[in-house]
Amino acid sequence: MIMHSIRRLIKKKFKINYIFRQWEWILIILIIIVNAINAQISPYYLNAEGLLDATMVFLDKGFAVLAMAFVIILGDIDISVASIMALSSVVMAVAYSAGVSMVASILAGLLTGTLCGFFNGILISRFKELSSIIVTLSTMSIYRGIAYVILGDKSVGNFPSWFSYFAWGYIGKTHIPFILVVFIFCAIAFGILLHRTTFGRKVYATGNNFEASLYSGVPVEKIKMIVFTLMGLMSAVSAIFLTSRLGSSRPNIALGYELEIIAIVVLGGVSTRGGVWQNSWGKPFAFPDGFYKIWNGIKKYSRSSYDDYYWFAFDYSFNYPQHIEQNDKKEKRDK
Amino acid sequence: MEKISILRNMYLNLKISKFKGIGLVFFILLLSIIIGLRNPNYLTVGNIRDMLLDTTILAIMALGMMLVIVTRGIDLSVASVLALSGMLVGLFVEKYQWAPASVTIFIGLAIGSFCGAITGFIVAKGKVMPIIATLGMMNVYRGLTFVISGGRWVNAHQMPESFKQMTRTSIFGIDFLIFIAILVYIVFYYFIYYTRTGRQIYAVGSNPEAAHITGINIDYILQLVYTLMGSLSGLAGVLWVSRYASAQSDTAMGLEMSVIAACVLGGVKITGGSGEVYGVLLGSILIGIINNALPLVRISPFWKLALQGVIILVAVIINAIIQKKVER
Numbered sequence: 070m071i072m073h074s075i076r077r078l079i080k081k082k083f084k085i086n087y088i089f090r091q092w093e094w095i096l097i098i099l100i101i102i103v104n105a106i107n108a109q110i111s112p113y114y115l116n117a118e119g120l121l122d123a124t125m126v127f128l129d130k131g132f133a134v135l136a137m138a139f140v141i142i143l144g145d146i147d148i149s150v151a152s153i154m155a156l157s158s159v160v161m162a163v164a165y166s167a168g169v170s171m172v173a174s175i176l177a178g179l180l181t182g183t184l185c186g187f188f189n190g191i192l193i194s195r196f197k198e199l200s201s202i203i204v205t206l207s208t209m210s211i212y213r214g215i216a217y218v219i220l221g222d223k224s225v226g227n228f229p230s231w232f233s234y235f236a237w238g239y240i241g242k243t244h245i246p247f248i249l250v251v252f253i254f255c256a257i258a259f260g261i262l263l264h265r266t267t268f269g270r271k272v273y274a275t276g277n278n279f280e281a282s283l284y285s286g287v288p289v290e291k292i293k294m295i296v297f298t299l300m301g302l303m304s305a306v307s308a309i310f311l312t313s314r315l316g317s318s319r320p321n322i323a324l325g326y327e328l329e330i331i332a333i334v335v336l337g338g339v340s341t342r343g344g345v346w347q348n349s350w351g352k353p354f355a356f357p358d359g360f361y362k363i364w365n366g367i368k369k370y371s372r373s374s375y376d377d378y379y380w381f382a383f384d385y386s387f388n389y390p391q392h393i394e395q396n397d398k399k400e401k402r403d404k
Numbered sequence: 405m406e407k408i409s410i411l412r413n414m415y416l417n418l419k420i421s422k423f424k425g426i427g428l429v430f431f432i433l434l435l436s437i438i439i440g441l442r443n444p445n446y447l448t449v450g451n452i453r454d455m456l457l458d459t460t461i462l463a464i465m466a467l468g469m470m471l472v473i474v475t476r477g478i479d480l481s482v483a484s485v486l487a488l489s490g491m492l493v494g495l496f497v498e499k500y501q502w503a504p505a506s507v508t509i510f511i512g513l514a515i516g517s518f519c520g521a522i523t524g525f526i527v528a529k530g531k532v533m534p535i536i537a538t539l540g541m542m543n544v545y546r547g548l549t550f551v552i553s554g555g556r557w558v559n560a561h562q563m564p565e566s567f568k569q570m571t572r573t574s575i576f577g578i579d580f581l582i583f584i585a586i587l588v589y590i591v592f593y594y595f596i597y598y599t600r601t602g603r604q605i606y607a608v609g610s611n612p613e614a615a616h617i618t619g620i621n622i623d624y625i626l627q628l629v630y631t632l633m634g635s636l637s638g639l640a641g642v643l644w645v646s647r648y649a650s651a652q653s654d655t656a657m658g659l660e661m662s663v664i665a666a667c668v669l670g671g672v673k674i675t676g677g678s679g680e681v682y683g684v685l686l687g688s689i690l691i692g693i694i695n696n697a698l699p700l701v702r703i704s705p706f707w708k709l710a711l712q713g714v715i716i717l718v719a720v721i722i723n724a725i726i727q728k729k730v731e732r
Contacts (some may be wrong), residue, residue, distance in 0.1 A: 116454070199720055200675070202668060202674045214711065214712070217707075222706075332537065332539050
């Protein structure tokens with residue numbers, strides 16, 4: 070009897086259809102394909118150190134992605150993330166150059182991001198007629214505008230040397246990037262928050278059916294406020310890693326990141342209709358995009374394969390401007 | 405309070421309670437008065453004409469974007485299609501100097517329709533989410549522009565005089581650009597409100613399942629909508645290159661956000677199924693005013709972006725409040 074039920078359970082759980090119908094498999098297959106092609110193109114691609122190093126370049130977006138998943142599950146959208154990143158980065162840099170200690174500057178940056186997100190949240194939950202897209206579209210201009218007002222067309226850098234550890238440091242003597250560890254930690258924390266707490270369940274409920282959740286006593290406005298504030302905070306975290314990677318701050322950093330971040334979340338299987346995220350843990354959703362970018366990066370250095378794949382217009386589009394630039398530089402050097 | 409009740413009575417008397425743009429009209433007038441007080445040059449015929457000329461391209465594209473958003477989609481590739489068609493037309497007139505200017509418009513429309521049809525095919529038949537598909541195509545078209553042009557510009561002196569004069573002539577006493585915009589708006593007004601296909605677009609947007617059961621071919625409608633959007637972007641590309649007399653690879657970077665902003669300001673719901681032609685027109689005009697007026701009242705360029713955001717935010721909030729008061 071017991072054996073029978075176990076067998077049934079196993080059958081149900083491991084039905085091939087059930088497993089392979091999940092979206093994540095497509096992502097994993099995509100990652101494998103992209104990596105296989107990369108390895109074909111460049112003999113230097115497939116070593117563990119290189120791959121680990123590669124994560125440093127694109128993971129700064131990942132933190133904003135985690136919170137953006139919450140926003141999109143709510144059925145909302147936040148286009149102002151990139152501007153929040155720019156503003157909190159600028160505030161951090163300006164505070165440091167004004168003589169505040171680096172730790173306090175980082176805290177100021179985090180606070181700025183949180184306040185920006187909080188402001189979005191207030192507007193969206195107070196004026197229910199306004200869709201989140203129009204509110205964040207206007208705050209997108211406002212936040213980046215404030216960054217321009219503060220810093221003009223200048224850039225501020227000269228951070229203390231330990232600050233670059235955030236983006237470029239390794240854990241101890243191993244070859245594991247610090248940012249990767251922090252990201253995995255954050256991803257697990259957000260996974261728990263979304264799937265194992267009442268707050269996460271309420272986020273799903275609100276996204277699925279706003280009215281029904283309202284009448285069944287879910288504090289929908291409060292949840293929207295919290296989620297948007299969280300979004301601001303995580304954008305600021307992204308900003309810290311980004312600033313650390315760039316080594317300086319300008320008002321026009323992270324330009325156009327909002328579309329990439331939303332695209333990563335949607336690629337990860339979150340429906341823009343709200344309330345849906347097919348299933349759970351440990352999503353590699355930030356990765357296909359990132360590896361895709363590195364693929365382009367590597368192709369830049371191997372000229373022959375570049376010609377072989379020129380028909381693949383999709384990545385051409387990313388690659389070509391830089392390619393021209395590099396060729397120009399090379400020609401100048403040759404002369 | 406009294407003023408609001410008078411406003412409400414007026415509103416009811418005029419029997420335009422379905423006119424959702426009333427708050428937006430109010431805000432546009434308010435903004436115009438404020439700017440007019442700061443700089444008297446603003447309310448001159450010449451300046452208003454300039455402003456309209458700058459707004460037409462945005463207004464034409466916002467119309468197509470409205471249809472896309474009504475079907476619950478979004479098209480981020482519009483600015484890239486504009487750049488691609490502009491660049492191709494620029495290269496065309498550079499090579500064939502003798503070609504009559506009117507031909508370029510049809511070339512632009514054809515290129516745009518082709519680009520839009522590809523995007524539409526990916527969305528309709530490939531069932532890819534519009535935001536992902538168009539984000540990808542945005543990069544494809546922008547990349548193609550770089551590939552075709554090799555990163556160089558087509559400058560004013562390389563273009564024939566007839567092509568540059570195209571957008572500087574006037575037809576029946578109306579400027580060419582404004583004439584084209586009016587023409588496009590009339591055609592689309594008729595198409596959206598008085599043809600079966602036009603109504604089907606709204607049906608698909610407000611309830612796809614019901615539309616499918618009623619026998620509407622959803623794939624066809626989606627394909628159509630993205631193709632129309634593409635053709636309008638292509639047209640805008642020709643007008644842009646002719647007006648600014650230079651075709652560059654990075655033409656109109658980031659214009660898609662302005663286009664979407666114009667739509668959303670005009671009351672087009674991002675969740676699909678609702679959106680009116682006059683709303684889009686008002687939204688585009690408001691964006692045009694903001695872009696035109698801020699330099700006129702001598703605002704530092706560093707403040708411009710922040711003020712633009714504040715004005716858009718205040719506009720939507722005032723619109724929401726007025727509409728709430730009026731409907732009650």
